[in-house]
Amino acid sequence: xxxxxxxxxxxxxxxxxxxxxxxxxxxxxxxxxxxxxxxxxxxxxxxxxxxxxxxxxxxxxxxxxxxxxxxxxxxxxxxxxxxxxxxxxxxxxxxxxxxxxxxxxxxxxxxxxxxxxxxxxxxxxxxxxxxxxxxxxxxxxxxxxxxxxxxxxxxxxxxxxxxxxxxxxxxxxxxxxxxxxxxxxxxxxxxxxxxxxxxxxxxxxxxxxxxxxxxxxxxxxxxxxxxxxxxxxxxxxxxxxxxxxxxxxxxxxxxxxxxxxxxxxxxxxxxxxxxxxxxxxxxxxxxxxxxxxxxxxxxxxxxxxxxxxxxxxxxxxxxxxxxxxxxxxxxxxxxxxxxxxxxxxxxxxxxxxxxxxxxxxxxxxxxxxxxxxxxxxxxxxxxxxxxxxxxxxxxxxxxxxxxxxxxxxxxxxxxxxxxxxxxxxxxxxxxxxxxxxxxxxxxxxxxxxxxxxxxxxxxxxxxxxxxxxxxxxxxxxxxxxxxxxxxxxxxxxxxxxxxxxxxxxxxxxxxxxxxxxxxxxxxxxxxxxxxxxxxxxxxxxxxxxxxxxxxxxxxxxxxxxxxxxxxxxxxxxxxxxxxxxxxxxxxxxxxxxxxxxxxxxxxxxxxxxxxxxxxxxxxxxxxxxxxxxxxxxxxxxxxxxxxxxxxxxxxxxxxxxxxxxxxxxxxxxxxxxxxxxxx
Numbered sequence: 001x002x003x004x005x006x007x008x009x010x011x012x013x014x015x016x017x018x019x020x021x022x023x024x025x026x027x028x029x030x031x032x033x034x035x036x037x038x039x040x041x042x043x044x045x046x047x048x049x050x051x052x053x054x055x056x057x058x059x060x061x062x063x064x065x066x067x068x069x070x071x072x073x074x075x076x077x078x079x080x081x082x083x084x085x086x087x088x089x090x091x092x093x094x095x096x097x098x099x100x101x102x103x104x105x106x107x108x109x110x111x112x113x114x115x116x117x118x119x120x121x122x123x124x125x126x127x128x129x130x131x132x133x134x135x136x137x138x139x140x141x142x143x144x145x146x147x148x149x150x151x152x153x154x155x156x157x158x159x160x161x162x163x164x165x166x167x168x169x170x171x172x173x174x175x176x177x178x179x180x181x182x183x184x185x186x187x188x189x190x191x192x193x194x195x196x197x198x199x200x201x202x203x204x205x206x207x208x209x210x211x212x213x214x215x216x217x218x219x220x221x222x223x224x225x226x227x228x229x230x231x232x233x234x235x236x237x238x239x240x241x242x243x244x245x246x247x248x249x250x251x252x253x254x255x256x257x258x259x260x261x262x263x264x265x266x267x268x269x270x271x272x273x274x275x276x277x278x279x280x281x282x283x284x285x286x287x288x289x290x291x292x293x294x295x296x297x298x299x300x301x302x303x304x305x306x307x308x309x310x311x312x313x314x315x316x317x318x319x320x321x322x323x324x325x326x327x328x329x330x331x332x333x334x335x336x337x338x339x340x341x342x343x344x345x346x347x348x349x350x351x352x353x354x355x356x357x358x359x360x361x362x363x364x365x366x367x368x369x370x371x372x373x374x375x376x377x378x379x380x381x382x383x384x385x386x387x388x389x390x391x392x393x394x395x396x397x398x399x400x401x402x403x404x405x406x407x408x409x410x411x412x413x414x415x416x417x418x419x420x421x422x423x424x425x426x427x428x429x430x431x432x433x434x435x436x437x438x439x440x441x442x443x444x445x446x447x448x449x450x451x452x453x454x455x456x457x458x459x460x461x462x463x464x465x466x467x468x469x470x471x472x473x474x475x476x477x478x479x480x481x482x483x484x485x486x487x488x489x490x491x492x493x494x495x496x497x498x499x500x501x502x503x504x505x506x507x508x509x510x511x512x513x514x515x516x517x518x519x520x521x522x523x524x525x526x527x528x529x530x531x532x533x534x535x536x537x538x539x540x541x542x543x544x545x546x547x548x549x550x551x552x553x554x555x556x557x558x559x560x561x562x563x564x565x566x567x568x569x570x571x572x573x574x575x576x577x578x579x580x581x582x583x584x585x586x587x588x589x590x591x592x593x594x595x596x597x598x599x600x601x602x603x604x605x606x607x608x609x610x611x612x613x614x615x616x617x618x619x620x621x622x623x624x625x626x627x628x629x630x631x632x633x634x635x636x637x638x639x640x641x642x643x644x645x646x647x648x649x650x651x652x653x654x655x656x657x658x659x660x661x662x663x664x665x666x667x668x669x670x671x672x673x674x675x676x677x678x679x
Contacts, residue, residue, distance in 0.1 A: 026057055028298025029279050031306035032254055033057075038317040038345065040258045042338045049257040049275030051153045052222055052268070056276045058157055059164075059226025060283070063190070066168040067231065070182055075172060077165055082373030084161045090360045091352050092154060093380040095315040096123055099147050100387045106323055107147070108593045109435035113399075115146055116392040122151035123384045125158035128214045135210035150318040152214055159216055160223050183231070190227045197221035198270065205269035218268050222276055229280055240288055247285030247294030253278030312349035312357060320345045329594065399436035403648075405490065405666060412664025413634040415646030428647050430597040432660045437589050437652045442486035442659040444501055455528035457521065462500040463489060469498035471679065472538040476502040476529050477509040479656060480544060480580055486659035488542075490666040500538065502529045509543040510560030530564055534571045540677055541568055545577025545628050546615045551585035551654070552608060557616040562623065569625040574677055577616065579630040581657050582609035588643050588651035602643035606636045627676035634665060 033050035040050075069075045096119060103115050121130035131152050171189060175182050197220035204212035212218045238246070257263070257275045288295050297303065306313070320341050325331065333341060365372045403410045409424035410431055432440050444461035452458035475481050475488065482503045491497045504525050506515045511526065513519035533541055543564070546557045565575050584604060591602035614630055616622065635641060635650060635657070644650060648661045673679075 026060070026283070026307075028295070028300075028303045028307060029053060029254075029282055030057060030310045031303045032251070032298065033279070034310035034313050035306065036254060036258065037314060038342065041317065042321055042333055042341050049254070049261070049263050049267070049272070052272050052275045053254065053279045054153060054157065055160075055219055055222035056226040056229075056279050058160060059223030060230045061226075062161065062164055063186075063223075063227030064230035066165060067183075067186055070168060070172050070175075070186075075165060075169055077169070078371075080165050081162070084158070085373045085377040086361055086365060088154065088158060088161075089377050089380045090356045091312045091315055092151075093123070093384050094352055094356050095312075095319070096148065096151075096384045097387060099319045100384065100391065102319070102323065103147055104391050106326060108326070108590060109433065110437040110589055110593060111146075112391070112395045112435045113438050115148070116388055116395060118146045118148050118151075119384065119388040120392075122148045122155065123381060123388070125155045127155040128152040128159075128216060129155070132211050132214040135208075135214060145322055147319040147322045150314070154315075156216055156219050160220075164223070187228070187231055190224045190231065194221045194224035194228065197224065201272070202269045205267070209265060209267075212269070213264070213267060222268075222272065225276055225280070229283055233283065233286075238284070240290060243285040243288045244290050244293045246281045247288065247298075250278045250281030250283075250285065251294045251298075253281070309346075309349045309353045312352040313345060316348040316352070317341070317345040320348070395435055398433060399439065401431060401433065401436070403431060403660065403663075405663065410648050410664070411646035412648035412661050413631075413645065413668055414664055416634045416637075417668070422646075424647070430592075430644055430647050430649055432649060432658060434589055434593045434649075437649075437658065440652055440659045441482065442489055442662070443482070444485070444489075444499075452528055452532055454531050455525055457504065457525055458502060458528045458532065460500060460502055460532060462498060463492050464498045465492050465496040467496065470496035471540070472498045472500070472536070473540050473542060474500045474502065474533055474536065474538045475542045476533065477543050478503065478507050478515070479505055480508070481542065481578070483581075483657050483659065483662055484542065484578065484669075486662035487666045487669045490663065491670055495670065500536070502532065508547055508561070509564055510558060511563035512558070512560035514547055514558050514560060515549065526564070530567055533568065533573065537571065537573060539679075540574045540576055540673075542576045542578065544580055545626075546580045548580045548583045548610075548655070551583045553611055554583070555580065555611055555615040557614075557619050562619070562621075565623045565626050569623040573625065575623075575626045576673060576676060577626055577628050579614045579616075579628065579632060581635060581655065582632075582641055583655040584609070584651070585654070587654050589649065589653060592643050592649060597644045597649065599643070600640075603640050606632075606639055606641050609641055610636075629669075629672050629676060631665060631668070634668065 030053075033053040037050035065080075066075060100115075100119050103119075104112075107115060118127060118130060121127040127148065131149060167189070168186075171185060172182075174180065175185055197217060201212060201218035201221060204215060204218055254275060257278065261267075261271060261274065282294060282298065285293065285295060287299075290296070321333070324333065324337060324341050328337065330337075360376070365376045406414075407424075408422075409428035411420065411422065411424070414420060415422065444463045446461075448463060449459045449461040452460055473488065475485060482501065485499070485501060488497070488499045492499055504522065507519070507522035507525055508514050509526060509529065511523075513522035516522065544561065546555050547561075548555050561577075565577070568575055582604075588602055591599070595602060610632060614628070616628060635645070642650070645661065646664065648664060649658055650661050652658045
């Protein structure tokens with residue numbers, strides 16, 4: 001039969017007891033995990049480890065089902081996936097569609113692109129990979145908390161439900177082909193997957209914890225552990241007193257995990273064994289029959305009901321929390337606010353369960369017609385994709401703007417030039433629109449990039465003029481140098497310059513890792529970049545001349561910068577060192593979105609952000625090849641650093657300057673750089 005496989009069962013017995021013996025505890029564990037997730041998020045601003053419990057329980061249930069199906073000789077994929085659609089899609093798509101509409105009405109415009117992207121990722125069950133990609137994208141790391149980012153765990157579960165039956169189908173074919181005993185083969189597979197995935201999880205968590213947290217392969221071991229429990233729990237029975245003790249130890253472990261550990265910074269390495277093994281202890285304890293057992297509490301009607309609505313509760317609580325913080329203009333939730341969030345989330349969950357989830361689950365969808373569940377899934381999915389697509393199309397159209405250099409309505413930096421007279425419209429729109437801000441970066445097309453043989457993380461991107469370059473300029477450093485690409489790229493066309501960029505987030509051009517001390521990847525990247533620059537021997541290198549490492553007056557010129565400048569001096573390469581832009585203690589663009597572009601509250605006194613004299617002015621023995629350029633007077637007036645200058649928004653967050661503003665700086669940069677280098 002299509003979508004099924006037949007396997008030889010051998011002389012084995014099915015672990016059939018787990019469904020009848022442990023089901024009440026599973027419901028209670030789900031309920032407890034959901035409540036912990038919600039309470040920790042809302043009141044403690046922490047992660048509980050409850051998601052790891054969901055993975056364990058999912059592995060426990062589906063592994064038992066697939067094993068018993070294998071014993072019967074057939075795994076039918078179509079019904080398995082159809083049941084998954086009936087289980088996940090009703091609540092998930094209801095929440096996504098509602099959140100999409102609410103987001104378009106309530107979210108600040110600068111979060112629209114991110115939200116549209118993540119709604120698509122959530123609806124198509126790859127949100128974990130979207131967040132994993134963003135975690136290694138330096139610029140995406142500045143994104144705010146998405147209203148659907150919690151769908152990452154549902155995406156992992158969806159991927160598991162899709163792939164796990166295929167694994168058992170392949171395993172069944174191997175069992176039939178080679179005559180292996182089914183139970184032993186399944187156990188060997190589960191142990192192998194558990195070991196390999198846990199080892200990879202430990203490695204990647206140590207190397208890149210943010211990437212590891214969302215990476216699907218670092219979570220396989222949690223499902224495999226649940227599968228092992230499904231295979232072995234029926235093999236032994238412990239004394240009642242011991243099971244009572246283990247049950248309460250497991251409950252205590254679940255409750256305390258998020259309090260004792262900073263789950264968001266140490267998971268999912270071996271530390272994630274804490275919540276998964278705690279849940280495992282509850283399952284091992286099973287039905288103790290004791291009035292003192294944790295199972296009596298976990299099997300109670302209130303927790304049983306919470307277990308039923310736990311899926312909807314998990315889906316609703318996060319967007320309700322995010323919308324509350326946005327509408328109340330707060331970063332944390334108080335006791336009363338938390339109670340409101342919990343109440344609203346609970347109410348929405350009850351409505352979703354009784355009027356969406358349960359009716360569809362009990363319906364004949366997928367039972368009367370072979371492909372009914374799949375047609376239902378399509379009907380549920382399409383409105384979400386259409387709504388997100390329409391919103392994304394509107395967002396793209398609104399953000400599709402451009403201003404020409406010399407635009408009289410938007411002089412930008414030119415408005416700070418001596419003798420400037422404004423000749424534009426009386427009340428022009430301030431640009432860029434806030435919804436464009438996350439994308440308002442200048443860059444060089446990836447087709448014009450190559451990877452350095454000296455360091456695989458060093459990309460060398462070059463924008464060349466039509467003919468022979470008049471000058472060759474290299475920009476090297478982190479995002480505070482990348483932002484100046486917006487000022488340099490127009491000179492490729494107007495002056496015939498060739499502009500090359502070597503960029504790495506949070507890694508200024510220095511002999512040391514200045515922003516993240518001890519970061520060997522940054523240090524080796526800088527060494528490779530210096531080698532490449534010496535080999536290229538450009539007409540000038542543009543790098544940072546100072547670093548503002550925090551909000552307020554923190555400007556420094558570390559010795560590592562001078563070390564690199566000296567190396568280039570020995571190679572006869574001029575260096576243009578730029579003074580760093582100021583850092584604010586708040587998101588300037590968000591302030592403008594909440595207030596108005598000209599609101600003084602969105603600016604700060606210049607003396608509170610920068611010292612009167614740049615830090616490099618006090619550094620002795622500056623190499624002779626270095627020229628300094630300070631554009632602070634174009635970002636700020638003599639007294640204030642405002643949010644807008646010349647009808648252009650200066651900052652896209654708390655420290656990065658918009659590409660739109662720096663484009664208006666291009667003619668000024670041309671003049672000052674030409675004068676400094678005597679070109």
